[in-house]
Amino acid sequence: MKNILSVKEAYQLSKNDNVIILDASQDGNKVGMTPNNPGKYIDGARVFDIKNDFSDTTSSLPNMFCNEEQFNHNAQKLGIKKNHKILIYDNLGIFTAPRAWWMFKTMGHKDVAVINGGIDEWIKEGLPTSSTPFTDFEKGDFKGIKQYQNIISSSKIEESLGQNQYQVIDARGKGRFDGTVKEPREGMRSGHIPGAYNLPFKDLLENGNYKSLETRKEIINNLELPENIPLVFSCGSGITACVDLLGAADILNNEMKVYDGSWTEWGASDYPLE
Known part of the structure; x- marks a missing residue:
C-alpha cells in the first residue's frame, strides 16, 4: 500500500x-x-x-x-x-x-x-x-x-552537534526558523538547532494536499541533503515534523527520525541555537 x-x-x-x-x-x-x-x-x-x-x-x-x-x-x-x-x-x-x-x-x-x-x-x-x-x-x-530508533532525544542531538551524525530538518515557517518571528508559545527562545535545514511543511502542500511526487522531489533535492546520515525531523511540537517526513518518505533513502520534543523542548532549554 x-x-x-x-x-x-x-x-x-x-x-x-x-x-x-x-x-x-x-x-x-x-x-x-x-x-x-x-x-x-x-x-x-x-x-x-x-x-x-x-x-x-x-x-x-x-x-x-x-x-x-x-x-x-x-x-x-x-x-x-x-x-x-x-x-x-x-x-x-x-x-x-x-x-x-x-x-x-x-x-x-x-x-x-x-x-x-x-x-x-x-x-x-x-x-x-x-x-x-x-x-x-x-x-x-x-x-x-x-521502534525506538525512529525517535531521537534532545540529548542525542546536542551530543552530536558539529559531528555530522544527523541532519536536522525543521518544518516550522521561515520566520520562526530564522528567529525573526516570535514563537507562539510563551517562554520560547527564537531561532533553530545549529546546523538545521529549513523545510516549512506548507512548502510541500497545495490547497490542503501534498504536491505531486515530482514537485516534492524538486523541493527536497534543492536542500542538497547528505545521503549517508540519518535525517531528524523537528518542528514546534512533533506534529508538522511528520508532514515533512511523510512528504520525503518516498523520495529519500536516509534513515528518518522524529525529534519528539522539538522546539517546545529545545527553545525552552539552554541548548545552543542559531
Whole structure:
C-alpha cells in the first residue's frame, strides 16, 4: 500500500472488510489553521485522539509518543486488528494525519496510509460522510512493538552537534526558523538547532494536499541533503515534523527520525541555537 492515497483510491480500498479509517483531527494548533468542515467525518471513521489517547499525558511537553502498552491498549479499544489496513486523514487537509501515520509505522504496522486532502477533498469528490464518528466495534487485537530508533532525544542531538551524525530538518515557517518571528508559545527562545535545514511543511502542500511526487522531489533535492546520515525531523511540537517526513518518505533513502520534543523542548532549554 502506498504511503499517500488519493481520496478515490482510499474510497475503493475502504470497501474491503479489513480496512478501517481513522480521523486524526485535533482541536486547535499553533499555526493558525482552521477546518473548513468541522464536525464532519468520513463515513465509518473512528476517532484517533493523538493528544489524549496516544501521547504521554504525564509529560510536560505536548504530543510526546506514549509507551508501547498505552498505544496498544488504546488501539485495541478502537477495534484495530493486526491485519487491518489503516487509512488516516484529518480535517485540515494534511496536518495531524502524518503524525498518526508515523506513529503506526513506529509501532511496526506496515499497512497504513494517509488520505491526501483529508475530509475536504473527500467532500469535494462527493463521497459519503457522517456527522458522528463510528463507535460500534469490538475490541481489536492490535499489538505493535515500538521502534525506538525512529525517535531521537534532545540529548542525542546536542551530543552530536558539529559531528555530522544527523541532519536536522525543521518544518516550522521561515520566520520562526530564522528567529525573526516570535514563537507562539510563551517562554520560547527564537531561532533553530545549529546546523538545521529549513523545510516549512506548507512548502510541500497545495490547497490542503501534498504536491505531486515530482514537485516534492524538486523541493527536497534543492536542500542538497547528505545521503549517508540519518535525517531528524523537528518542528514546534512533533506534529508538522511528520508532514515533512511523510512528504520525503518516498523520495529519500536516509534513515528518518522524529525529534519528539522539538522546539517546545529545545527553545525552552539552554541548548545552543542559531
